[in-house]
Amino acid sequence: xxxxxxxxRLARALPVVFDQEGKRLGVLENxxxxxxxxxxxxxxxxxxxxxxxxxxxxxxxxxxIIELADSRYIIRRVxxxxxxxxxxxxxxxxxxWYDLQQAEPMKIWEWINATPEEILQDMLADTDxxxxxxxxTSTRNLSLEQGMVNRLKGVKELPGLFxxxxxxxxxxxxxxxxxxxxxxxxASLVYRKNMDEIEHExxxxxxxxxxxxxxxxxxxxxxxxxxxxxxxxxxxxxNKTRVTIMKDERFSNPYNLYDKGVNxxxxxxxxxxxxxxxxxxxxxxxxxxxxxFFLGNSVWVFDKELEINKRNRIMKWKYNVKRPWDTExxxxxxxxxxxxxxxxxxxxxxxxxxxxSVSKDEMLNLNVFNYLLNxxxxxxxxxxxxxxxxxxxxxxxxxxxxxxxxxxxxxxKELTQAIYPSHRDxxxxxxxxxxxxxxxxxxxxxxxxxxxxxxxxxxDEPVFVSLIN
Numbered sequence: 001x002x003x004x005x006x007x008x009r010l011a012r013a014l015p016v017v018f019d020q021e022g023k024r025l026g027v028l029e030n031x032x033x034x035x036x037x038x039x040x041x042x043x044x045x046x047x048x049x050x051x052x053x054x055x056x057x058x059x060x061x062x063x064x065i066i067e068l069a070d071s072r073y074i075i076r077r078v079x080x081x082x083x084x085x086x087x088x089x090x091x092x093x094x095x096x097w098y099d100l101q102q103a104e105p106m107k108i109w110e111w112i113n114a115t116p117e118e119i120l121q122d123m124l125a126d127t128d129x130x131x132x133x134x135x136x137t138s139t140r141n142l143s144l145e146q147g148m149v150n151r152l153k154g155v156k157e158l159p160g161l162f163x164x165x166x167x168x169x170x171x172x173x174x175x176x177x178x179x180x181x182x183x184x185x186x187a188s189l190v191y192r193k194n195m196d197e198i199e200h201e202x203x204x205x206x207x208x209x210x211x212x213x214x215x216x217x218x219x220x221x222x223x224x225x226x227x228x229x230x231x232x233x234x235x236x237x238x239n240k241t242r243v244t245i246m247k248d249e250r251f252s253n254p255y256n257l258y259d260k261g262v263n264x265x266x267x268x269x270x271x272x273x274x275x276x277x278x279x280x281x282x283x284x285x286x287x288x289x290x291x292x293f294f295l296g297n298s299v300w301v302f303d304k305e306l307e308i309n310k311r312n313r314i315m316k317w318k319y320n321v322k323r324p325w326d327t328e329x330x331x332x333x334x335x336x337x338x339x340x341x342x343x344x345x346x347x348x349x350x351x352x353x354x355x356x357s358v359s360k361d362e363m364l365n366l367n368v369f370n371y372l373l374n375x376x377x378x379x380x381x382x383x384x385x386x387x388x389x390x391x392x393x394x395x396x397x398x399x400x401x402x403x404x405x406x407x408x409x410x411x412x413k414e415l416t417q418a419i420y421p422s423h424r425d426x427x428x429x430x431x432x433x434x435x436x437x438x439x440x441x442x443x444x445x446x447x448x449x450x451x452x453x454x455x456x457x458x459x460d461e462p463v464f465v466s467l468i469n
Contacts, residue, residue: 010036010069011324015048017056018065025059028066034321036068038295041159041166043316044095046073052080052087060091068321072096072170097168097175101152103127109146113139116162116177123154124175132174136164165296208244208268209235213261215251224258232261234269244268372417377401388413395434409441435467 015028034048046068050057066073073093080089108122117134119142124130140161144154158177159166167176212231213221220230251257297314312331320326373383377391378401388411392404405413429450440446447466453459 010319010321013069013321015046016067017059018067019059019061020063020065022065025064026056028054028056028059030054030056032322034068036319036321037317038319039316040296041156044071044073044097044168046093046095047091049088049090052089057089060089065096066091066093070171074099095168096170096173097129098152100124100127100129100155101150103151105147106144106149106151106154109149110143112141114142115139116158116164119158120155120175120177123151127151129173129175132167132169132172132176133178134176135178136162138162167296204238204271206268207238207271208242208265209233209238210241210243211261211265211268212243212245213257214245214247215254215257216249217252218247219252219254219257221254221258221261224254232258232265234265237270372419377403383417385414385416387415389415407438407440407444409444429465433467438468440468 015031015034017025017028019025028048028050031048031050034046036046038044046066050060060075060078062075062078064075066075073095075091076094077092078089079092080087104126106123107125111119111122115134115138116136117131120131120134142157142161144157155166155175158164162177163180164177165180167178169176210231210233215221221232222228222230225232248257251260295314295317314329314331316330318328374380376396380391381389388405388408390404390406392402393400395404396402403415405415429448431448435446438446445464445466446468447464449462449464451459451462
């Protein structure tokens with residue numbers, strides 16, 4: 001579509017309608033109650049009304065495009081209504097990025113040690129969307145259920161995984177992934193200047209001071225807790241015990257669950273504060289252009305009587321484009337759920353753990369998405385070279401099954417798999433084994449042998465890790 005929108009400021013901008021091929025049809029001068037409802041990384045919809053007998057009403061067709069300032073929306077619902085002798089149409093539009101949820105399925109479903117840019121590029125491949133500004137360069141692992149997760153849902157996994165924010169730019173079809181820090185706007189919200197109503201909520205309703213955590217297969221955090229406890233506490237705000245019990249199947253590593261839980265409790269153990277404000281956008285008035293603000297911006301809020309004088313981000317708003325003085329904004333984010341705070345570690349294919357032989361640092365650096373395929377014997381001996389091993393369908397640890405070998409004097413029994421790791425300098429080997437009541441004969445041994453071979457054909461001496469003394 002050729003960009004022809006003459007209204008580059010949101011306040012009092014007029015909607016412009018295009019057909020599905022991008023041909024400009026006209027400016028909707030008589031559009032009434034144009035409300036832009038947006039929330040960072042979540043909602044972006046535009047609604048308005050237009051008289052039924054308006055000369056431009058014929059252009060209001062489903063799937064036509066509405067452009068407002070520098071954003072584009074698709075008409076999704078048109079409702080014709082009568083109020084006495086007044087006939088009108090209500091129009092509901094969604095931002096163009098909503099269409100990502102109905103794009104063709106992705107071709108890649110799992111990422112190991114990948115950056116947000118790498119994951120986004122794969123998720124947006126073969127669409128008309130592209131990566132934009134990427135400020136976060138850390139690496140994470142992500143695994144989605146193949147064929148069952150649409151592209152938009154996949155993209156929205158990134159904020160919890162990397163602690164960032166998604167920005168969809170509908171004017172050039174790019175997706176930014178940035179640090180969750182808003183630009184400081186020159187705007188200030190002051191009672192009797194541009195603020196009519198303010199509601200400040202300070203709540204301890206959902207406060208938690210003691211948190212019990214369980215992961216996959218009812219795994220506790222005892223192995224990771226310095227005192228061997230299955231709960232964590234934070235009484236920084238109140239000495240009252242307020243208990244929450246949480247299970248999250250995504251976690252199969254007690255150290256990751258413990259560390260995430262500690263950070264989560266820092267937020268859950270404190271009251272929440274939010275502001276709901278009815279205000280005016282004065283930026284369109286002569287000499288007040290510095291008062292312009294946008295979703296995600298940080299603004300000053302001042303009310304002497306309520307003793308409020310602080311800077312907060314605009315996280316959500318209902319912006320009246322035609323009457324900017326009738327705008328409702330919500331500052332600061334809503335209280336995150338415990339699930340939100342724990343998000344970021346996805347459930348992997350599982351791995352065996354030996355808590356007494358693996359240090360905390362190694363566990364924290366462990367690749368949650370095990371390079372071993374079929375590591376829990378869920379699919380028999382697929383991907384393994386087997387000599388003498390059996391499948392135990394009952395005594396699994398992170399799954400229902402496990403591998404089992406019965407001693408046979410003078411016989412070597414091996415279970416082998418070659419893996420192809422990524423670019424890290426070091427790796428941790430993690431497994432869980434039941435070695436109770438095991439004895440070996442003369443020259444016998446039980447353990448894991450690790451052999452590293454490099455691209456140039458050279459290889460290290462094999463390392464044998466014994467499972468018995």
